Amino acid sequence: MPHQPLTVSGVEVTPLCDAVGPMGETIRRPLPELFPGSAVQDEPWVLHFHCYLLRDRAGRVTLVDTGIGAADSPASSWAPVPGTLAGELAAAGVAPAEVGTVILTHLHSDHASGAVADGRPLFENARYVLQQAELDTARGAILEQVVTPIKGQLQAVEGEAEVSPGVHVRLTPGHTPGHQIARVGELAMTGDLVLHPVQLADPRVRYLYDDDAEQAVATRVEVLDGLRAERAVLATAHFSDPFVRL
Ligand SMILES: [Zn+2]
Ligand SMILES: [Zn+2]
DSSP states (O other): OOOOOEEETTEEEEEEEEEEEOOOTTTOOOHHHHSTTSOOOSOOOOEEEEEEEEEOTTOOEEEEOOBSOSTTSGGGGTSOOSOOHHHHHHHTTOOGGGOOEEEOSOOOHHHHGGGEETTEESSTTOEEEEEHHHHHTOOHHHIIIIITTTGGGEEEEOSEEEEETTEEEEEOOSSSTTOEEEEETTEEEOTTSOOSTHHHHOTTOOOTTOSSHHHHHHHHHHHHHHHHHTTOEEEOSSSSSSEEEO
16 A cells, blocks of 8 residues: 655655565575674565655656566566556556656666566656666666667656756666666655665665665765755655655
8 A cells, every 4th residue: 555645845745665575585685784784683674665656736747666567577586576556556546647757766676677567668658767877787687678668768867857847866876877866845765875774874884785885885975964964854765664854
């Protein structure tokens, strides 16, 4: 079921809970190995997989991330597929054709796989916004099964951009080369900038599956410092509570 929505700067933001579950055995590790050197406890990690639905007063609909996708998606090797994004959207009263903008924070399979269904773009009227640096490094199943089918609807951006009125994206590299976060008002949808609350307590804590751990730490420290200074609200992908006020 969708979590409770929040309204910021006239935009209603609804967390869509695509799935809840542990990582599959292929990549599962004890938390102290996933977040080395941190004070995290060795307990099971049950991830939520959140996408965010944004609706403004003019009726514009934006979706941030698309979840784990169908049973045969590239995420099926490790994530609890199939995702329930379509049902979550329907529960929120939105049809896929109403989505005008899809922001993909990055091209990991649990964020991008739901962009397509049956080999075609699920959101037929949407622009799909990705950082150029992310597109440049896409390969394998994600390239073939996600990027190629949405090619005709891609909007590549570099650095910062306003992708819909009041909705901004910003390049935040490290977790992946072209990772981006999205902003609306005081809210920041942070993708995999932070994976676990232990990284809020100490942004220098590394994550085993960051592409470039050093760059990821530098980005996380800088971005979280800025967000903390403005007392922003984080909308995270994988925490059990979608919203966290800093
Ligand atoms: Zn959730
Ligand atoms: Zn990721």
